[in-house]
Amino acid sequence: MHVITIQEPGVVQVCEEEEPGELEPGHVRVRTIYSGVSAGTELTAYRGTNPYFTRHWDAERRLFLPGQSNAYPLTGWGYQEVGEVVEAAPDVAEPLVGAIVWGIWGHRAEAVLPAAKLAGHALPPHADPLTGVFARVGAIALNAVHAADVHLGDRVAIFGQGVIGLLATRLAVLNGARVLATDPIEARLRLAKAYGAAETFDALAGSCAEFARKTGDGADTAIELSGSHFGLHEAIRTVRRGGRVVAAGFYQGEAAGLRLGEEFHHNQVQLVSSQIGGVASWLAGRWDVERLQRTFMELAVTGEVDTTLLVSHVVPAERAAEAFELLDREPDKVLQLVFRFGEGQ
Known part of the structure; x- marks a missing residue:
């Protein structure tokens, strides 16, 4: 075998x-x-x-x-x-x-x-078996969106448009957010648009934080899924004063490029970790990882994602x-x- x-x-x-x-x-x-x-x-x-x-x-x-x-x-x-x-x-x-x-x-x-x-x-009989491979990564994306505490009309910046980032983009849109999606790969930004992102930003073109403030007052919340400490630093720069950043990427090594004495300190930014080992603490009485997975699969099977x-x-x-x-x-x-x-x- x-x-x-x-x-x-x-x-x-x-x-x-x-x-x-x-x-x-x-x-x-x-x-x-x-x-x-x-x-x-x-x-x-x-x-x-x-x-x-x-x-x-x-x-x-x-x-x-x-x-x-x-x-x-x-x-x-x-x-x-x-x-x-x-x-x-x-x-x-x-x-x-x-x-x-x-x-x-x-x-x-x-x-x-x-x-x-x-x-x-x-899976129901009509479902494509390939849908099944997304249960866990879909749960990871949903967990991050829950941790972001997204409200209807919020502007949410999502850093990294790989599989989990794209799923987070779609789920945040379904939750009523106006999503700013950023990534260095053009094809992924096109997919983010297909998933409902209101705006996209090429991460190689400059500062997403500066872009977000040219087209608004910054983001209410950011979800960082690139796994880059530079991305995490830029996510912190992108949110408003008192905004929340959900660090959901799997960061490796030391935090080169993360400067916590700058916008994080002066804008009183909330930094929250999201990891699939558990749900956001304030949701633990209602949600668990199994519910995250099943909820995502319902959305995937019905075509909402x-x-x-x-x-x-x-x-x-x-x-x-x-x-x-x-x-x-x-x-x-x-x-x-x-x-x-x-x-x-």
């Missing part, structure tokens, strides 16, 4: 792993159809920059400490999977055999999972090494990369 493995920084192999054995009660066997790549997170593993390689995450104390949480090889890295339920234990009522489900089981051809983890994850616009590459799993190399070296040519498993790859 094939599984995609990152052997060391820059080295990807498609390996064989033992097929899952007999089903235990309460479990199902899922055969993978598609597995999406989350470029930001997965490139940190491919490049060796992920903090888990040099720090140990103490979940109880919620601190990164000296040590190591992850080590190479990384087998089955990934969290955007969709597949067919091909077998279910006798005591499983949901999902049914034959159902197309979305979930998290990594870049592997087959997995045995607790049925409870897939409850409510079946058209995910088909985002898929740039669907490649056989056997070509994983060249696919990661393309993503690493020419990111401007890739939006959503998807691995295809099974016969007819």
Whole structure:
């Protein structure tokens, strides 16, 4: 059974792993159809920059400490999977055999999972299975929009128009915001317009903050999804006095380019973190990550968020090494990369 493995920084192999054995009660066997790549997170593993390689995450104390949480090889890295339920234990009522489900089981051809983890994850018969790879990244985008506390009529600047940034743009528009989308890649700015952005700004053309103040009084809120400390600094510059910046990118290394003694200090900017490990604290009584995922999938299946616009590459799993190399070296040519498993790859 094939599984995609990152052997060391820059080295990807498609390996064989033992097929899952007999089903235990309460479990199902899922055969993978598609597995999406989350470029930001997965490139940190491919490049060796992920903090888990040099720090140990103490979940109880919620601190990164000296040590190591992850080590190479990384087998089955990934969290955007969709597949067919091909077998279910006798005591499983949901999902049914034959159902197309979305979930998290990594870049592997087959997995045995607790049925409870897939409850409510079946796609309707008319849905394109590719839609399923967006459940998690859609939840990440929705989480960031929730953290931004967007109100009807707010001007929201969204930095970074990769997959998650574009989804955040669409979700903020659905929430009643007037979105200013910024990115250095023209094709992504066109997609932002297609998703309803009122304005776009080429990040290579100058200062988004200065642009925002030429066409208004700045943004009420900014959501930073580029993962760049320079982008985070510009997002801070872009919001009004007392505005909020949601830092939702996966920042690597030290914060070069982030100058907190300037606009952040003088404009009393709120800086809020958004990460898919949990929802905004003030929403914890009503929302959780599962609800974020299901809510996004309802929007995707009904067409309120058209995910088909985002898929740039669907490649056989056997070509994983060249696919990661393309993503690493020419990111401007890739939006959503998807691995295809099974016969007819």
